[in-house]
Amino acid sequence: MTAPVTDTGTGRTAHEQPQDDGRAARPRLAVALVVLAVALVLSITAGLAVGSVRVPPGQVWGIVTHALGAGWAEPDWSPAREAIVLDVRAPRVLLGAVAGAGLAVVGAALQALIRNPLAEPYLLGVSSGASLGAVVVIVFGVTLLGPVSLSAAAFAGALGALLLVYTCARTGGRITSSRLVMSGVAVAAVLSAVLNLLLLTTDRGNEARAVLAWTLGGLGGVGWGTLWLPGLALLLGVTVLLVQARNLNLLLAGEEAAVTMGLDVARFRARMFVLLSLVTGVLVAACGPIGFVGLMLPHIVRLFVGGDHRRVLPTAALGGAVFLVWADIAARTVAAPMEIPVGVLTALCGGPFFLWLMRRDAAGRATRQGAAA
Template identity: 85%
Template structure:
């Protein structure tokens, strides 16, 4: 039986991820976590208010809060707003803002865990081909007209495609009863390539050209068209993912010290990774089914958060969830207003932000590797 790790092991393991943390006198300065969470929670409230107020019809923030509190039964005063504004805030914008917060938080925490599991700062939620499977399912519904489930046909097909891609990746990566992270990633890349090719083939061979615009809009990601009846599944997936990851935060910290060190500290690395990959892929599949693939959120936010709170996942995970929610709400606000009355896919704006960040991250990682080699 392996001995339990001594006190402070997880903190030292978290501090061992030096390639991901800023260097200031050899050690990163940590902002108190309660202060960070309080500031981000306040920013989330402000962001949600802005998301409900800003649009083609501007609703004053005070009126937004009046509409919301009246709907919740906390305000018994006579409404001073029109029925049309109440419908815009409650039925059009509120589900969209909540979906943006849920998706941003979910992608951020999944990206955080994925980077720890693979020990690669460039890992992100779509690494295992889940988004390609979801795209194939959604495109099949759009192009072939398979709407047997009515308005939930597209998200249901997208989730089925994501789940199918996950099963294929695991079946091809499993050899001799074991799955290594290297084989899993390679299987994910290969499966994603094949599924993307099939998706392109479906689009090219369809006899109806007007579906191309709908397919392009979905594959770029967006929060439009969501209703209250479809919000429960992404919300449940987010709560499940955050709850499990917070419980497993210590084990994620152990992985930062290396597989051998984590094994000597009592962690069954192979089994832990397999379970976490399944969980993260399912959460990602649900989110992609609801919004389409929105890129770079799961890559950018974990690194931005680590610059502030350090590498300990007990601090990173809740901070990343709040930061991701705030980021995607504002990205959606920009998507609705930058080219108004035209609405841009929110995935376009996240890519415009994430592309330069990705290049900077690659250069920073290469520069630190050169520094280590010179030392």
């Protein structure tokens, strides 16, 4: 049997999580959702206002409401400022919110599916597979599916990487946390090597430079015409995962307990892997591989709302959106006029968090072993 996994947010083993007192957690959930919703509105306002040309927050919302046909006052801003807010910053900020929410939700679901607190798309090679698929399209100019070719290739790469990791980690019909992490790291390293080889051997320098910048993760260059696809992927992912939240809770109790409760674990995992690969592939195609968002946010929100996925998923989505919007603001302003890839900043935050998470998990295992002895 797979060893119990300690949840970093609550300090309890995973099989204890579904037994959280829902009534006690309900007020905390309401408070968390309200606070995060307000924080998201303020974050979006800051994202639209901050930049090389600063726009007052009141004017930002005047421009937005006027564009929506609900303006309450005559325009007192220049056409240039309106173009900056609506055409340059708004798609970028909204993509940051969508990508942050999607990565956080995918991370929370993966941690439940494989009962590993270290699981996230970046660590398990999903992002590397999606990146390789997208880079193949960019470098070789593959357009078989028209405008969705990039997203389709990223989805195929993400799904292939996840299935490969899952197959490598499965021994004797079981999956251990350590083998899963090692398999994910190994597959990610191989896929990254293939990606770099493609960059080195391509004879088109412009594509190589574009891909190199894209692989660091960033939200620039997005427009209204391409924003609908990641938004649709997020809506699909969150909706399906919320419907399946009870089954995700059952998996935290272990495969045997989930089967006893009537869950077909193999089929459920296969369906969820396809869904999570689809969401990850679309997000990676839109903004490149942005790591550690799916690792950090689920654990952080569990500190406040517990381990029930009916509470974790919506809270993680809002938290991930707020986090990535602010990470992009920092990327645009910290080294202005130069822009830092947002994936670099999330890695600087996520790397220390990952090390802390490993130490905490190791300490929890040692404590349980001592108590058992």
